[in-house]
Amino acid sequence: MADEPLVLGIETSCDETGVGIVRGTTLLADAIASSVDEHARFGGVVPEVASRAHLEAMVPTIERALATAGISARDLDGIAVTAGPGLAGALLVGVSAAKAYAYALGKPLYGVNHLASHICVDQLEHGPLPEPTMALLVSGGHSSLLLAPDITSDVRPLGATIDDAAGEAFDKIARVLHLGFPGGPVIDRLAREGDPAAIAFPRGLTGPRDAPYDFSFSGLKTSVARWIEAKRNAGEDVPVRDVAASFQEAVVDVLTRKAVRACRDEGVDHLMIGGGVAANSRLRAMAEERCSRAGITLRVPRPGLCTDNGAMVAALGAEMVARGRSASAWELSADSSLPVTDPHVPAHDAVHAHAHAHAAGAARR
Amino acid sequence: MLLLAVDTATPAVTVALHDGTRVVAEESDVDARRHGELLLPAVDRVLAAAGAGSGDVTDLVVGVGPGPYTGLRVGIVTALTFGSALGVPVRGLCTLDGLAYAAGLDTPFAVATDARRKEVYWARYADARHRVGEPAVDRPADIAEAVAGLPVVGAGAALYPEAFPDAREPLHQSAAALAGLAAELLANGDGGSEVGGEVGGEGGGSRARGAFLPPRPLYLRRPDAQVPKNYKVVTPT
Numbered sequence: 001m002a003d004e005p006l007v008l009g010i011e012t013s014c015d016e017t018g019v020g021i022v023r024g025t026t027l028l029a030d031a032i033a034s035s036v037d038e039h040a041r042f043g044g045v046v047p048e049v050a051s052r053a054h055l056e057a058m059v060p061t062i063e064r065a066l067a068t069a070g071i072s073a074r075d076l077d078g079i080a081v082t083a084g085p086g087l088a089g090a091l092l093v094g095v096s097a098a099k100a101y102a103y104a105l106g107k108p109l110y111g112v113n114h115l116a117s118h119i120c121v122d123q124l125e126h127g128p129l130p131e132p133t134m135a136l137l138v139s140g141g142h143s144s145l146l147l148a149p150d151i152t153s154d155v156r157p158l159g160a161t162i163d164d165a166a167g168e169a170f171d172k173i174a175r176v177l178h179l180g181f182p183g184g185p186v187i188d189r190l191a192r193e194g195d196p197a198a199i200a201f202p203r204g205l206t207g208p209r210d211a212p213y214d215f216s217f218s219g220l221k222t223s224v225a226r227w228i229e230a231k232r233n234a235g236e237d238v239p240v241r242d243v244a245a246s247f248q249e250a251v252v253d254v255l256t257r258k259a260v261r262a263c264r265d266e267g268v269d270h271l272m273i274g275g276g277v278a279a280n281s282r283l284r285a286m287a288e289e290r291c292s293r294a295g296i297t298l299r300v301p302r303p304g305l306c307t308d309n310g311a312m313v314a315a316l317g318a319e320m321v322a323r324g325r326s327a328s329a330w331e332l333s334a335d336s337s338l339p340v341t342d343p344h345v346p347a348h349d350a351v352h353a354h355a356h357a358h359a360a361g362a363a364r365r
Numbered sequence: 366m367l368l369l370a371v372d373t374a375t376p377a378v379t380v381a382l383h384d385g386t387r388v389v390a391e392e393s394d395v396d397a398r399r400h401g402e403l404l405l406p407a408v409d410r411v412l413a414a415a416g417a418g419s420g421d422v423t424d425l426v427v428g429v430g431p432g433p434y435t436g437l438r439v440g441i442v443t444a445l446t447f448g449s450a451l452g453v454p455v456r457g458l459c460t461l462d463g464l465a466y467a468a469g470l471d472t473p474f475a476v477a478t479d480a481r482r483k484e485v486y487w488a489r490y491a492d493a494r495h496r497v498g499e500p501a502v503d504r505p506a507d508i509a510e511a512v513a514g515l516p517v518v519g520a521g522a523a524l525y526p527e528a529f530p531d532a533r534e535p536l537h538q539s540a541a542a543l544a545g546l547a548a549e550l551l552a553n554g555d556g557g558s559e560v561g562g563e564v565g566g567e568g569g570g571s572r573a574r575g576a577f578l579p580p581r582p583l584y585l586r587r588p589d590a591q592v593p594k595n596y597k598v599v600t601p602t
């Protein structure tokens with residue numbers, strides 16, 4: 001236990017300033033400061049507001065995480081940070097903080113991928129990830145199906161949304177129904193009292209010739225909005241609970257159907273679901289049902305670990321240390337479009353970048 | 366004493382080390398788009414040049430702007446986390462005060478840096494060590510009268526020769542000047558606290574000679590409240 005890597009992880013890709021500390025696959029601290037309330041009135045995340053909040057929250061959140069974990073920063077084996085993808089200005093605050101923290105303490109730095117972190121966080125809940133793991137990541141920023149033979153070095157995108165992310169569709173429908181932002185939790189709550197079969201909303205990209213693992217939620221969103229408008233124009237009451245339930249059913253149906261199909265096609269017997277939308281109760285229930293029917297083991301972390309947090313970054317960082325992956329260079333940049341195929345950003349020039357940090361400056365590109 | 370000074374509030378990424386007597390190492394690079402990538406390697410090289418390690422740093426000073434947001438935050442968050450990791454005090458200084466100190470003038474002048482959007486960040490100085498009033502952001506034409514007849518230091522002056530006919534060097538911020546000013550303040554016992562180093566004015570809204578500021582950004586502008594398309598979050602609770 002004690003010889004497992006002790007890693008601090010920093011996450012600032014969107015509106016949560018997260019700092020987590022893990023030892024191997026054990027969660028020691030998960031401190032978070034959110035600026036979500038400052039964004040609510042805009043109906044979405046305002047990048048400059050998020051970046052300002054990250055700067056304010058950074059040191060207090062680090063110190064809170066250390067206090068909760070009851071460890072000294074000097075005992076850390078490494079510092080991990082989300083290098084991308086995400087909002088450029090927001091990422092830059094976390095990356096700059098992580099570099100300075102790691103450098104000042106003389107610890108290796110690991111710039112890691114936000115999406116791979118969403119998958120790896122499940123190690124803190126359910127132990128080491130099976131290899132390979134199939135992952136369905138669904139949030140306001142992403143909707144993807146990923147196959148991960150090795151979460152530190154080999155993550156393959158099978159499919160992704162071609163328009164809106166699943167979480168975005170929840171936000172937009174909540175707005176049309178005047179339910180406020182964010183839309184996920186309120187639609188989930190209302191849907192429990194509605195009939196999911198009341199209205200037959202379309203299932204995007206489920207035709208025989210459609211890309212089997214890609215998603216589309218834009219058509220569904222438009223269809224739901226039109227249906228609501230028609231009701232209003234006819235002077236009828238909108239059955240909000242039935243609309244919420246039927247809309248949610250359409251999203252969840254497509255997500256789980258495609259995820260289970262990907263597992264079958266690839267011969268994978270584990271499905272991991274992560275991202276903010278993984279907190280949706282109907283998604284969890286339907287995934288459980290369909291997975292057990294297909295003989296697939298479902299792994300979904302608790303809701304607090306599904307949304308963006310620092311623990312997931314620390315979890316992936318710890319795995320990087322455990323597997324001897326190369327550290328990042330001090331030149332590490334925040335990359336708002338870091339491809340999912342890069343689980344981390346190793347130094348260009350070599351294995352032990354930190355021992356040769358001066359050389360790296362000259363050697364870059 | 367080993368004071369590490371950094372400033373990323375302007376296109377310059379600049380780092381210096383001061384031992385209490387003199388600047389022992391410094392490095393500056395002008396690249397407005399790569400603050401995040403350039404700063405830490407520069408810190409590493411400056412410490413190496415002085416034969417020091419991160420643990421030898423006893424004081425941190427950071428330029429707190431005013432400056433365009435994204436780059437400005439790089440230096441401040443770097444100083445704050447570096448300071449937190451080592452338990453070393455972090456003090457802020459107005460970036461314009463560094464340029465004023467570097468200019469070395471002993472008669473009234475102004476400092477102006479590029480604020481983009483056809484504006485400048487600027488302040489007036491009685492001499493190299495005494496700022497008059499608070500820094501502001503304005504269109505050059507709107508302040509031409511206020512600085513008429515004064516030399517104007519900094520890249521903001523060079524950019525708008527019609528408003529600032531008497532543009533002077535230096536063009537860019539240097540952490541060496543910032544470190545020199547900070548060392549002078551500390552030697553004079555003007556250290557202040559790292560969270561609230563403001564000192565009383567000298568009357569008429571003026572500020573005493575270069576005072577330390579809290580290590581927080583001087584944005585001088587409100588954020589643009591625009592939500593980008595296709596990037597939103599759902600945050601279930």
Ligand SMILES: [Zn+2]
Nearest residue numbers: 118139275308
């Ligand atoms: Zn995320």
